[in-house]
Amino acid sequence: MIERTLAILKPDCVRKNLTGQVIAQIEKAGFKILGIKKIRLTKDTAGAFYAVHKGRAFYEGLVEFISSGPCVPIALEKENAIADFRALIGATDPAEAAPGTVRKDFADNKGENIVHGSDSAENGKLEVGFFFSEKELIELI
Ligand code: UDP
Numbered sequence: 692m693i694e695r696t697l698a699i700l701k702p703d704c705v706r707k708n709l710t711g712q713v714i715a716q717i718e719k720a721g722f723k724i725l726g727i728k729k730i731r732l733t734k735d736t737a738g739a740f741y742a743v744h745k746g747r748a749f750y751e752g753l754v755e756f757i758s759s760g761p762c763v764p765i766a767l768e769k770e771n772a773i774a775d776f777r778a779l780i781g782a783t784d785p786a787e788a789a790p791g792t793v794r795k796d797f798a799d800n801k802g803e804n805i806v807h808g809s810d811s812a813e814n815g816k817l818e819v820g821f822f823f824s825e826k827e828l829i830e831l832i
C-alpha cells in the first residue's frame with residue numbers, strides 16, 4: 692500500500708549540518724518528497740504535535756528540545772512508507788538502533804535522535820496534515 696509518513700529533521704540534525712546527508716539517504720531509500728519546509732516550532736505547537744506523549748517523564752524535555760531551534764518537516768510518500776522509514780532511521784534510542792541506520796550513525800542519545808518518523812499509516816496522514824495543507828502537496832504532484 693502507498694503510504695505517507697512525516698519525517699522531521701530535528702534541531703540536532705539542523706545544528707550538526709546533517710540535513711542534506713539525511714535527505715540524501717531518504718531519497719536513496721526510494722521515498723518521494725511531497726513537501727519540505729524549515730520552521731521553528733513554538734513550545735505550544737511542539738506540545739500539540741507530541742500531545743500523545745503528554746504526562747510521560749520525557750514530555751517536557753522533548754517539547755523543549757524540538758522547539759530549541761529550526762527543524763525540517765518533510766512529507767514523504769512510498770509503498771510501505773511507515774515501516775520502511777522506521778527501518779531507515781532505526782530504534783528510538785541510538786544505542787539500540789541497528790548498524791547503518793540514521794539514528795545509529797548520527798544521534799547522541801534517546802532524546803536528541805536526529806529524526807522523527809510516523810508510527811502508523813493513520814498517524815502518517817494526520818502528521819503530514821499537521822505541517823502541510825493538502826493543496827500545498829497536491830500542487831506539486
Ligand atoms: N523520547 C525521549 N525519551 C524516551 C522516549 C522518547 O526523549 O524515553 C523522545 C525522543 O526524541 C523520541 C520522541 O520522544 O523520538 C517520541 O518518542 P517515541 O516513543 O514516539 O519514539 P519514536 O517514534 O520517535 O521512535
Ligand code: MG
Nearest residue numbers: 807808809810
Ligand atoms: Mg513515535
